Amino acid sequence: AIEGLYVDRVFAIRHGATRAALELPCDTPSPDCKVFQDSGLSLYSGIDVNGEIQGQYPDPAGGEDLDASLLAAWIPDADASDGHSAWLHRDNAHWAAQTDFRLLLPASGAWDIYAQVRIGDDANPGQAAFRVGVWGAAGNPDRVVDASELTSTEYSLVKLPGGGYQRGDGDAYVWxxxxxxSLYIDRLIVVAEGQDPSQYLGIPGGGTSGIDAKAASAFLAHATFxxxxxxxxxxxxxxxxxxWLDEQFAQPPSLHYDWLENHAPAPLDWDNxxxxxxxxxxxxxxxIVVNGEDQLRQRVAFALSEIFxxxxxxxxxxxxxxxxxxxxxxxxGAFGNFRDxxxxxSRHPMMGRYLSYLxxxxxENGSHPDENYARxxxxxxxxxxxxxxxDGTPILDANGKPVPTYDQHDIMEMARVFTGWSSDDGQFELEAxxxxxxxxxxxxAFxxxxxxGEKQILGHVIPAGQSTEEDLESAIDILFNHPNAGPFLARRLIQRLVTSNPSPDYIQRVAAxxxxxxxxxxxDMRAVIQAVLLDPEAxxxxxxxxxxxGKVRExxxxxxxxxxxxxAQPGPQRIGAFNFQGFGLTEHDYLHQQxxxxxxxxxxxxxxxxxxxALAEHGLVAPEMTLMGIDGLHGLLMEIAHETGEYSVHGMTAHLDLNEEIGMLQRGxxxxxxxxxxxxxxxxRMTDTQRQILRDYLEYKAGTPLSRRELAQDIVSLVMLSPDYAVQR
Structure with a gap:
């Protein structure tokens, strides 16, 4: 199933009443109550006065005493699956509030749509409660739901008329x-045609409020180290x-170069x-990644370091x-704009030197610009x-072959853009x-x-006579605005943070x-990160x-x-002449690959x-498994017991705080x-079988000379040796 609430437009009409008389839950937006009027959404309405459609907002026909206002809001709702619902006011028998939601259906298949709704205490038994319909489908089907079909104080699941909707039917506007x-709308649920939607009722929809420890742990595993x-x-x-995301977005960055400067006991001689x-x-x-407060920023930066x-x-x-x-x-740049x-x-000397365009x-004289970075x-x-x-799926030509994004000519033209860049020491040649x-x-720029000269890249023309910087910005704009840029970045960030095999719909939502x-x-990287981490699939x-x-933990x-x-805390020893405070995992024998x-x-x-x-047969990928060859995986797992006690490498040691675990062992x-x-x-996600094995091990070892600290190290190691730890889910 896919589910969520996508607001497209919301409107309502009132007749001769003041806002105060409407008893809106709030007059201004707030974190707990968002009035749709302030959402910047487009408005459209048919005005129902005494059973007749009088006209369209904002210029109704018939009656100057008509006054238009939005009568809908997001409100706190303890009974809703995510703690909030969309609320529609009902104030007068002669006019109606209406709201529309836009659902992006999956690219293929036929789907049924359900709404989880409840009506207000103002309903009269047997009186019609609301009308619901779907635009964009054949015949625009709709139905009237009677109050007698519902329980006013509890949410009910209502199937929308028709069924078997497909992407080709349009945008599926549900109204x-x-x-x-009055009406409270919790969420819309889309399931394969004929599928029972009840299995999804226990899953919070759309929003994310109300989260237990297991879900919180999984979310933080995606968003932190x-x-x-x-x-x-x-x-x-x-x-x-x-x-939590908003708090992380507000955290100042922990900068790695500053860390080096701040922890040196004396001025640094970087060249010697x-x-x-x-x-x-x-x-x-x-x-920084273990102790830094800006965990989300650092996790995203790490993901970006595996792209750039x-x-x-x-x-x-x-x-x-x-x-x-x-x-x-x-x-x-993790929380900035992708263009920047x-x-x-592109301007950094590390990239310029690594990909040879510095x-x-x-x-000149038969030479040609280096094409490495351009490619x-x-x-x-x-x-x-x-x-x-x-949605990230490839576009195919008439023969079913993927259509290339660029060709050698584009590479050669792009290489011309990246000429004239060098280090800021005043001399163009690298050796200088x-x-x-x-x-x-x-x-x-030199x-x-x-x-x-004029350059033609991906069907765009960069005019002649521009400066080095202007050419750079023009080329970046071409790539930044390319239709591939969104789904390309979306898939990679999802893979690095959440799951190796995101669905096309997940990719499309992030790309949007x-x-x-x-x-x-x-x-906007913040919007992209938020879409990655708060998506229903995540x-x-x-x-x-x-x-x-899920994804294998690298x-x-x-x-x-x-x-x-x-x-983990540092031991008493430090490395080399720098005598830095802190600890680090550097050239570990079994992490030499990463x-x-x-x-x-x-x-x-x-x-x-x-x-x-084996995975390819099922159409799945597992990029991180490349690091887990026989030597790498075996070596890493065999070192876990050592890592859970005292870790030492290059003269540094780090200790784990297992006091809570030791205390629990001492108490049995x-x-x-x-x-x-x-x-x-x-x-x-510990299975019953795994739990029983671990419990049996603890009971057996309790009667041996093994110290409680050693037993704590053992049990942590055994948990980490499990597939459920190796695969982040």
């Missing part, structure tokens, strides 16, 4: 009109993931202490300062190889200088080295947020799509979830379509311990 009472128990409890208490600085950068990354890839493995091996500064571009992010990534000169900017960063439908300042500051944040702005996919929902998240869950900004190639540690033969409170670990590490 409600009050007749004999791992939930902590106090964070789960706070989210349950507020019942408001949207509020690069090895120590390399380990310090990694240590700072781990300190630069890596220490290659020409940037001696540029830890520049890598930290580049990562901060992603941290700052593209521009800032010092890239225009054609990867399109293929890997913005629009991909194949033209896409809004590659010092600290040139590694951390944006590249600058106009004499830029090709300022990219196209328009609700205020006419394209590329919140309930483990229940509604159990066969395909190795760094495998460890970060553990360290955050148990408040580290921050450490991918082997520009294609990241894995590609979005990586899979196994095994069920409470397993409940705690279930919520903290598995988002409440």
């Amino acid at each position: 409600f009109q009050t007749i004999g009472s 791992g939930p902590r128990l106090e964070e789960i409890e706070a989210l349950v208490a507020s019942g408001d993931p949207q509020g 202490e690069r090895e120590n600085a390399h380990y310090a950068r990694l240590e700072g990354w781990w300190d 890839v630069v890596s220490v493995r290659g020409p940037l091996v001696n540029a830890p300062d520049g890598l930290a500064a580049y990562y901060d571009v992603l941290v700052k 992010l593209l521009l800032n990534v 010092g890239n000169a225009k054609s 990867e900017l399109m293929q890997l960063f913005t629009i991909g190889l194949t033209r896409l439908h809004p 200088g590659w010092n600290h300042d040139s590694r951390i500051h944006p590249m600058v 106009e004499s080295n830029h090709d300022n 947020a990219f196209a328009d944040n609700g205020a006419g702005i394209r590329g 919140l309930h996919g483990a229940d509604t799509h159990p066969e395909s929902f 190795q760094m998240l495998f460890i970060s979830n553990l360290w955050r869950a148990f408040h 580290g921050p900004l450490s991918a082997l190639t520009v294609f990241n540690f894995f590609t979005p379509d990586d899979t196994s033969l 409170d095994y069920d409470a311990l397993l409940d705690r670990l279930d919520v903290l590490l598995l988002a409440g």
Whole structure:
């Protein structure tokens, strides 16, 4: 099923009454009561006066005493599935309130539509309660629902007339009109034709208010580097993931370059202490992602680092300062606009050096501009190889072949855009200088080295005579406004945060947020992130799509979830001459395949379509499984017991706080311990079989010389060895 409430337009007509007499639940919008009049939505109405349609808003025909006003609002509703409902007022027998909702049906299949509604206490038994219908379908079917069919104080499920609706029927505008009472609309549910919708009634719809510990843990696993128990409890208490997102959006960024500067015991000599600085950068990354307050921003920045890839493995091996500064571009851009992010990534010397366009000169004496960045900017960063439908599925030609997004000519023309950029040390040639300042500051334009001729890219013309910066902005605008940009980014962010196999409808909903944040702005990253994390599929996919929902935890998240869950603290030793405060996971033997900004190639540690033969047979992908080869997975799992106690690498140690777990073991409170670990590490998905095995193990080990600390380490390790931990759901 898909479900949710999508408001398109809301209207109502009143006859000779003041607003105060209408008893609206609120006169102005607030977090708990949003009047539709202030939503900026379009209005349309037929005016029903004494049973006759008099005209259309805003110019009704017949009677100057008619006065138009909106009589609908979002209101708090404890009986609604998400804590709020849409409310329609009913005030006079001679006029009616009406509201329309727009449902985007799945791309294929036939669907039935149900409404979960209740009527107000003002209904008279046997009196018509409301009329409901669907526009966009053959015959525009509608029906009158009598009050006698409903219980005024409880929600009822009403099937909309007709059925078997398809995308081709139109936008499926569902409308409600009050007749004999006020009306409360909880949600609309769309199920496959003939399917019983009752199985979905227990799932909160549309909104996200009212959340238990298991759901809170799963949500935080998507949005952070791992939930902590106090964070789960706070989210349950507020019942408001949207509020949590708003708080995270307001958090100031934790910057990685600043961390290096702030933790150094003396002024840094970046050009002569690069090895120590390399380990310090990694240590700072781990300190921030484990202890930082801006968890959402850091998690999104990490996702972006696996899209806009630069890596220490290659020409940037001696540029830890520049890598930290580049990562901060992603941290700052995580909540900005995607266009600005593209521009800032394109100007950064780390990207310029990694993809070889720093010092890239225009054609001269038979030479040609380097095409590396031009190709990867399109293929890997913005629009991909194949033209896409809004839901991310490929557009096919008449022969059933995917239609390419660009060709070699587009690459060559794009390469001309990226000429004339070099480091800010005043000299164009790379060999002339590659010092600290040139590694951390944006590249600058050298106009004499830029090709300022006319360029034709993806059917667009960049005029001749523009500056280096103007050409850059023109090229970025072409990519930013390309129809592929939304679904391309949507799929990648969903994969990095939530699930490897999002449905086309999920991708399309996120792509729609990219196209328009609700205020006419394209590329608003906050709107995109919110759409990714609050989508019904993200919140309930483990229940509604159990066969395909979830993602394998990549190795760094495998460890970060553990360290955050148990408040890892630094040991007494520090690394190298820097003597940084904090701790870090650097070159662990079994994490050699992954580290921050450490991918082997520009294609990241894995590609979005990586899979196994077994999964491919079912049309599924599992990108992170690429990291989990025999050596990597076996080694990582065998180290878990060590990680849950004292962790030591490169002279650093980190300890986990297992005091609560030890106390439960000392009291013999095994069920409470397993409940705690279930919520903290598995988002409440521990099976009965797994629980019994773990309980038997605890009871058996209780009679051995094993210390309670060692037993706590063992039980945490065993939970982490389970498939339910390896797969984030």
